Amino acid sequence: MVYLGLLMTNSNLRLFEPSEPAPGVKRLRRGGGSGKADDTYRPPVGPLVISSYYDPSADAILFGGRCEELLPQIPSGTVHLVVTSPPYNIGKEYERRRPLDRYLDEQERVIRESVRVLHDQGSICWQVGNHVHGGEVVPLDVLLYPVFRSLGLKLRNRIIWHFEHGLHASRRFSGRYETILWFTKSDAYRFDLDAVRVPQKYPNKRAFKGPKVGQLTGNPLGKNPGDVWVIPNVKWNHVEKTTHPCQFPVELVERLVLSMTAEGDLVLDPYGGVGSTVLAAVLNRRRGAMAEIVPEYLEIARERVALAQHGLARVRPRGRAVYTPPGDRSEHA
Numbered sequence: 001m002v003y004l005g006l007l008m009t010n011s012n013l014r015l016f017e018p019s020e021p022a023p024g025v026k027r028l029r030r031g032g033g034s035g036k037a038d039d040t041y042r043p044p045v046g047p048l049v050i051s052s053y054y055d056p057s058a059d060a061i062l063f064g065g066r067c068e069e070l071l072p073q074i075p076s077g078t079v080h081l082v083v084t085s086p087p088y089n090i091g092k093e094y095e096r097r098r099p100l101d102r103y104l105d106e107q108e109r110v111i112r113e114s115v116r117v118l119h120d121q122g123s124i125c126w127q128v129g130n131h132v133h134g135g136e137v138v139p140l141d142v143l144l145y146p147v148f149r150s151l152g153l154k155l156r157n158r159i160i161w162h163f164e165h166g167l168h169a170s171r172r173f174s175g176r177y178e179t180i181l182w183f184t185k186s187d188a189y190r191f192d193l194d195a196v197r198v199p200q201k202y203p204n205k206r207a208f209k210g211p212k213v214g215q216l217t218g219n220p221l222g223k224n225p226g227d228v229w230v231i232p233n234v235k236w237n238h239v240e241k242t243t244h245p246c247q248f249p250v251e252l253v254e255r256l257v258l259s260m261t262a263e264g265d266l267v268l269d270p271y272g273g274v275g276s277t278v279l280a281a282v283l284n285r286r287r288g289a290m291a292e293i294v295p296e297y298l299e300i301a302r303e304r305v306a307l308a309q310h311g312l313a314r315v316r317p318r319g320r321a322v323y324t325p326p327g328d329r330s331e332h333a
Helices: 067-073 102-115 138-151 249-259 276-283 295-308
Strands: 005-008 013-016 049-051 061-063 079-084 117-128 130-133 136-139 154-162 177-184 228-232 266-269 285-294
Touching: 049 295, 061 067, 061 276, 061 295, 079 102, 079 249, 102 117, 102 130, 102 138, 102 249, 117 138, 117 249, 130 138, 136 138, 138 154, 138 177, 249 276, 266 276, 276 285, 276 295, 285 295
Parallel strands: 005 049, 049 061, 061 285, 079 117, 079 266, 154 228, 266 285
Antiparallel strands: 005 013, 117 177, 130 136, 154 177
């Protein structure tokens, strides 16, 4: 059976067939025939209008080009969440290394436009790691913080995203975390903690004294996930893995989407990659928009979003415990 998604182009509407990707696009994993139940499939989201340019009626906007070309198309104050992971200026295949001050100037221009399109109750989440040059580590969140502050934004959290896999360093400790800077445009921002609570560590803990003696002390909906998030990064054996070397795990984006937006809100990723942010948006009945300069990554994003219509886009389940190898007693493996 061939599943068709609707893709809107500048001149017409055409059908996009995710089962026939463009030449050179690595196939997304579909799961094997073991007969075991596969919880990596989400329920189908139904028909989506997928546009290749900005359209306020589209469910998913997958723009082929630079974010500096997409952002001017978006009206001011219409985006409820900007979440992205920009290039780190370390010479990946999708970027060119340039002087650090020039890189920061480029980031400032994109951030300034992102603030312009942001709703007054909206949030910006800028996920970054380190720029490394000549063995020296430069934390990008430290360098970018003044840019956001100069535009009047307020920092609500500096979230640590911890993962266990990555490059192995020999002249320093291996990096195993990156940061998410969460800024808001005003004090009247949207934040739904109940939507992202996690299981209590001690769910049966009860008060031992006072007026609530004997009663459960924890919130029955779960606890606040805190500002250190242990979520596996997308490496080779990850169910979401594509050809992109540094893609977002959908679970990471979903925590931001669910807590900071409502159904129908627009979520924007200026550096869209293979569409993890847009996928997280449409899977949760939000609208998504992204820009991407690499045609291969853009085609994969289209495929993932089209598959989501029919419940065929695979994502790691939210809240699944991090794998612990047999015999390893550490809390996080």
